[in-house]
Amino acid sequence: MDPKPQIHSLQPIARDTLQERVYLRIRQALIHSEFKPGQVLTIRELAQKLGTSIMPVREALQKLTVERVLELLPTRSVRVPVLSAEEFAEICEARMLLEGHMARLAAERAGGPELERIEEASRAFLSAKVPSPPSVIQQRNREFHFAIYEAAHQPTMLELIEPLWVRCGPCTVALFVDLGVEKIKRGATTHHQQALDAIRARRPAAAEEAIVADIRATSERYQKYRREHAEFFAAGAAADR
Amino acid sequence: MDPKPQIHSLQPIARDTLQERVYLRIRQALIHSEFKPGQVLTIRELAQKLGTSIMPVREALQKLTVERVLELLPTRSVRVPVLSAEEFAEICEARMLLEGHMARLAAERAGGPELERIEEASRAFLSAKVPSPPSVIQQRNREFHFAIYEAAHQPTMLELIEPLWVRCGPCTVALFVDLGVEKIKRGATTHHQQALDAIRARRPAAAEEAIVADIRATSERYQKYRREHAEFFAAGAAADR
């Protein structure tokens, strides 16, 4: 064989479809709260903004609808869901069960490099400047949690957890904006610290407990938030039907 | 207002899209094992068989792919997945957590009519003729489980559980075919009876335990089955890459 001297400098070129890129772009926009809960997304408008035809966009939107990240209106338009108190609570309940399980496994299984990654993510979360945009805090928080869950080595279950986060995303970030990043970060820090300590000390039950407590705090915060802004959400619910 | 005398005899006409009908048809075919694990499904062939253009089919297939009911090959064709031992185990683990939770709630909350429905489903499962096709047993089994979960009154979590069943469907039915419906039905009957008794007696912990045991039995059966047919699955896995 000839040496092909330059072959190692070549990366395999991107082979993802246009549809996939559109999907990821919209998904990211949702996580970063570029769209508001309740907002209607139209295929042609997104296609124009993204500079593609409508085909990739309509498939991306359908994908997000199947994942329940977006909501199908009776007219078959899609919009960013306004989660009802019950929906949010049920999603959080599922999260407590699944993510608690993952935290437990992580405490049993986490190896050295994984522990290091979790600690790194924890430091990044703590060192986030308090007056930074909510989406940054949300991102750091997410990375901390998933650093733990990845240490559980259950890729299939990890894929079940991910869409739950995206579904909660827009409403959670809205929460940040309204209640203040500061207070939320302070609350999460305690649970994060407890989770990290428990994993380091290989105490599965304590790790599960810390993660569950963290999720429960989010859930209760949303319940309280909705009660206090009942008028606003009543309007949103009216648009439902 | 005029009386509109005939209005009550009119049902709202079907307003579902072609895509939706195609989706449900393929989904049902998968549950009934009309396609074999590992089989590749092509858009144009399905479109021809169903008598539509390719558009509804390609969207239906994508929907099923997003739900992980179908699997995307590197060539972007889709096929019926052959679940690895690990994947199946993880899905079952998630099922034990979520469905165990639902069984617990059902035991706390089930009202009279719901209890009646569960008992009805249980009778239907027991009375299924033993030499009936596996898909019938699977269907009755499914109805019994979901009768319980619906009594928990957590619609959002119910929607999380459903795709897990569809994903397991093809492989579970294949199990039925191979191990014999008889033995599997006998095994499930015990757990079903325990679950039913526990819910009737309002003992949440026992109900959860029974459902978890039922799922665990399925999980272990699949593990054993794969070990005994390692050669076959090795061939299937080779087709993966």
Place this chain on the structure above:
DNA sequence: TAGCAGTGATTGTGATCACAATAGCGCTTT
């Protein structure tokens, strides 16, 4: 005879068109 290049058929992706349903809005009527 084994292996490989070449060729035609098949596949999924993306663009464009046609169409029915819907929503928005101004006009007319009472």
Place this chain on the structure above:
DNA sequence: AAAGCGCTATTGTGATCACAATCACTGCTA
């Protein structure tokens, strides 16, 4: 002035076409 009516623009759905990548098969070569 308010309610009802009808028009128009917009929206999602479905069909068809164009195209690049892939697959399967053939025939040639070493």
